[in-house]
Amino acid sequence: MTLEQLRTFLWVARLGGVRKAAEQMNISQPAVSSRISSLETYLGTSLFTRGSTGVRLTKQGVLLRAHAEQIAALVERIKADVMPSETVSTLLRLGVAETIAQTWLPAFLTRLHRTFPKLKIEVSVDISVNMREMLLDRSLDLAIMMGPVSDYSADNLDLPTFQLDWYRPLDMAEPDLSTTPVITYNRNSRPHRELTRELHERYGHTAQIFPTNSLSTGFEMVASGLGVGIFPIALGRRLVEENRIATFDPGWLPTPLRFTATYIGEPRDEFVAEAAQIAQTVAIEHEASIPGIHA
Incomplete structure (x- = not known):
């Protein structure tokens, strides 16, 4: 045996x-x-x-x-x-949400490589609903996603949240959210669902939502005047500083985005668990380095 x-x-x-x-x-x-x-x-x-x-x-x-x-x-x-960390040469199949990919993912990959220099990493950027299925299907080892995953086999490490803000084209001084298209996250995401409910309750069913799978594309849609957007402050700040878009205040904000580092805990892979802890540490350090961006 x-x-x-x-x-x-x-x-x-x-x-x-x-x-x-x-x-x-x-x-x-x-x-x-x-x-x-x-x-x-x-x-x-x-x-x-x-x-x-x-x-x-x-x-x-x-x-x-x-x-x-x-x-x-x-x-x-x-x-x-x-096993010394420098001898670990396994493959880590990593899934990340675009919000993470555009913020602290490079720092996380650098920290992983420094800790496990022989580690092979396969990165997939996808929406959280897809990553959940891939994780439970064992085609991902670690998913950094909008969580948590409630399945009994999954372990979730809480990560810092991302505050959202409203963004408008520069020539749209006072957007009317009852008629102006609102550009935001993918249709199958929690932010899209919450935003849809809130807009309909506040402005009726004339409110329009334009979902996008790409946050970069969403910002470009706002900059080109196609509508307003609700996106993470961590991603929108640079475009505001470049005077390409502007923020505005309709008097309310959706719930901040909650992310988790999620992996299969039953059976537990100690290496993947350590990688998730590294992700949590890097995320906390990133939050501390940008005061006022995260909740």
Whole structure:
């Protein structure tokens, strides 16, 4: 019985199928099946029952999973305690929201590289609803997103919030929010949902919202006179200083954006957990370096 056999067994048990486990482990399905078969032969018992929708643990499989989870946790603890950080050469699949990508992501990547010089990083910039699905599907290791994720398997580290502000074209002195288009976050985001509700309650259903997947594009839309925008102060300040757009005050602001560094905590990967803690530290340092930007 080997650690690789137990690790493979755990992935099949967690994901409910050989194909999904093979994709997660980046090995072939026959390799997964061979490891499971060898483990069952060694233990002298069946660990799974096969069905049309996947596999399920037998009674003996349930018993083995409890032991295997403890072994896997101990292995992660050993790696965290014993392996020098400069020898870690794993791949970190990182997902980030655009707000983070345009603020403190470079500092975070620099800190990661300094801590783990052999680390390989694969970065995806996406909307939070997509990152949540990718995280739970195990195609991301760490997501810095509008959170938290409430699934039992996810761990969330709170990050500093981002205050929002209203932005207008320079030649639009007093925007009428009942008719002027409001440019903001993607349609499937929490800010879009909250803004839609607030605008309709305050100005009726004549209020218009133009969602965008790109914050940079949103700012350009405001600068070109297509409407007003509600965006993070941390991103809008430079354009205001360049006299390309201006702020205005309609008398209210949406809730600040809440972000989390979220990863799968069950099973726990100590390296990913440490990367999430580094992200939290960098985010707090970024907030402290720009007084008045964040809540």
